[in-house]
Amino acid sequence: MDRDATADVNAPHSMGTTIIGVTYNGGVILGADSRTSTGLYVANRASDKITQLTDNVYICRSGSAADSQIVSDYVRYFLHQHTIQLGQPATVKVAANLVRLLSYNNKNMLQTGIIVGGWDKYEGGKIYGIPLGGTILEQPFAIGGSGSSYLYGFFDQAWKEGMTKDEAEQLVVKAVSLAIARDGASGGVVRTVTINNEGVTRNFYPGDQLPLWHEEVEAHNSLLDILNASSPEPMST
Amino acid sequence: MPSEQKLGSAIVDTVFANMVSSQNESSLLSSEGDSQRTQYPYVTGTSVIGIKYKDGILMAADMGGSYGSTIRYKSVERLKQVGKHSLIGASGEISDFQEILRYLDELILHDSMWDDGNSLGPKEVHNYLTRVLYNRRNKFDPLWNSLVLGGVKNGQKYLGSVSMIGVHFEDDHVATGFGNHLARPILREEWREDLTFEEGVKLLEKCMRNLLYRDRSAVNKLQIAKITEEGLTISQPYSLKTFWNFAAFKNPTVGAEGSW
Numbered sequence: 426m427d428r429d430a431t432a433d434v435n436a437p438h439s440m441g442t443t444i445i446g447v448t449y450n451g452g453v454i455l456g457a458d459s460r461t462s463t464g465l466y467v468a469n470r471a472s473d474k475i476t477q478l479t480d481n482v483y484i485c486r487s488g489s490a491a492d493s494q495i496v497s498d499y500v501r502y503f504l505h506q507h508t509i510q511l512g513q514p515a516t517v518k519v520a521a522n523l524v525r526l527l528s529y530n531n532k533n534m535l536q537t538g539i540i541v542g543g544w545d546k547y548e549g550g551k552i553y554g555i556p557l558g559g560t561i562l563e564q565p566f567a568i569g570g571s572g573s574s575y576l577y578g579f580f581d582q583a584w585k586e587g588m589t590k591d592e593a594e595q596l597v598v599k600a601v602s603l604a605i606a607r608d609g610a611s612g613g614v615v616r617t618v619t620i621n622n623e624g625v626t627r628n629f630y631p632g633d634q635l636p637l638w639h640e641e642v643e644a645h646n647s648l649l650d651i652l653n654a655s656s657p658e659p660m661s662t
Numbered sequence: 663m664p665s666e667q668k669l670g671s672a673i674v675d676t677v678f679a680n681m682v683s684s685q686n687e688s689s690l691l692s693s694e695g696d697s698q699r700t701q702y703p704y705v706t707g708t709s710v711i712g713i714k715y716k717d718g719i720l721m722a723a724d725m726g727g728s729y730g731s732t733i734r735y736k737s738v739e740r741l742k743q744v745g746k747h748s749l750i751g752a753s754g755e756i757s758d759f760q761e762i763l764r765y766l767d768e769l770i771l772h773d774s775m776w777d778d779g780n781s782l783g784p785k786e787v788h789n790y791l792t793r794v795l796y797n798r799r800n801k802f803d804p805l806w807n808s809l810v811l812g813g814v815k816n817g818q819k820y821l822g823s824v825s826m827i828g829v830h831f832e833d834d835h836v837a838t839g840f841g842n843h844l845a846r847p848i849l850r851e852e853w854r855e856d857l858t859f860e861e862g863v864k865l866l867e868k869c870m871r872n873l874l875y876r877d878r879s880a881v882n883k884l885q886i887a888k889i890t891e892e893g894l895t896i897s898q899p900y901s902l903k904t905f906w907n908f909a910a911f912k913n914p915t916v917g918a919e920g921s922w
Contacts, residue, residue: 525757528757529757529760529761532701532757533699533701556704556705556729556734557704557705558703558704558705558755558756558757559757560704560705560727560755560756560757560760561757561760562727562735562738562756564735564737574732577732577734
């Protein structure tokens, strides 16, 4: 058992992950967990998987950490040049198609699923899903990463068109937190990024403040606190 | 302003193309040992069915995009217009289909830029696709799709299919994937040269319902497209009713307890 744990440390960094992007009436909300694992070891328990491409376009990264980082670096570089030439902020569609180009043309080598979300003055808030292989699909909401397996049913039931910003934020936080509860490769904190015509807002929901789900119990500093809170009885079985 | 933009974007395009040009070229992102390559599909569409009918071609496909055994996307449009005279339906890897649509867009654009009054018909488009797919197969780098191509030009109806290895043929009714096994037997029995639009739609729906029962990757949301000399229409997405009200379904193990 010990030997297995150490052998895994050299496995490539992968963000078994939960990533989400939803549109609401006015913009988009991107959400993600914060766990980066190398095999069974959690290499980073507070990673930031929501990465900025431009002032108005962000992406959620899943899969290989290296691949998703290099793709986002290239796309940021190209978008920067494109913005200079265009003379105005790049549209979400252009950003998403640049990501698609890299993902599709290097499909044999890359292992990264990406959700592109942002706001531009032409189309408003938009979410594009770009899974493995480089398919590009514009969607009202998108989920990705290993934790997303546990969320298909949840979103089938809970998703509604035209939510308010707060409703959408609560939905995203609830969903990531549910995925963290069941997916070993997801964990840590929930990060969200809200993008609308007013700008960008980042939010942070620490792991100990997320709701508790089935078979999860309240956190305490120590057993002693529990014992002292109730009447001083000998420990019962 | 426009010419500056073009120059700027040409530079970006060259840089971009060099950096991300696919497969065999040595570049920043691809390695040189890529001489052997057959990919595998990730997001896939299932069967497409096409039939000739009295006034033209009818084609049907559901809107599912599967990711392995997960039905991940349920609003994928797999039937698309190509130029004035043709309709393409695709199964297989969706990203490769999206790339094929870009190739076709360029093909049609260049054809129209000749401005000679001619336009590519379904037979020509089918041939183009066959060449593209076969040549990619020869490089061990296939576009992982099976395509149905149908259309009408100058009163002539045309319906063909081509697979990812370049096998292509033309027929009165074609199907891809599971459709080959489940739909074509029905079509062989019930297809006629003089089907009306209504009869054609009913026949396609019979096939699609059968696929819905028996194909694990089918989803109950489909589109039917019609192309005639006049033009092309792709229906809005809709669902089919299914039938489960059989005595044998309600009590499957009567007389054989423990069986299924």
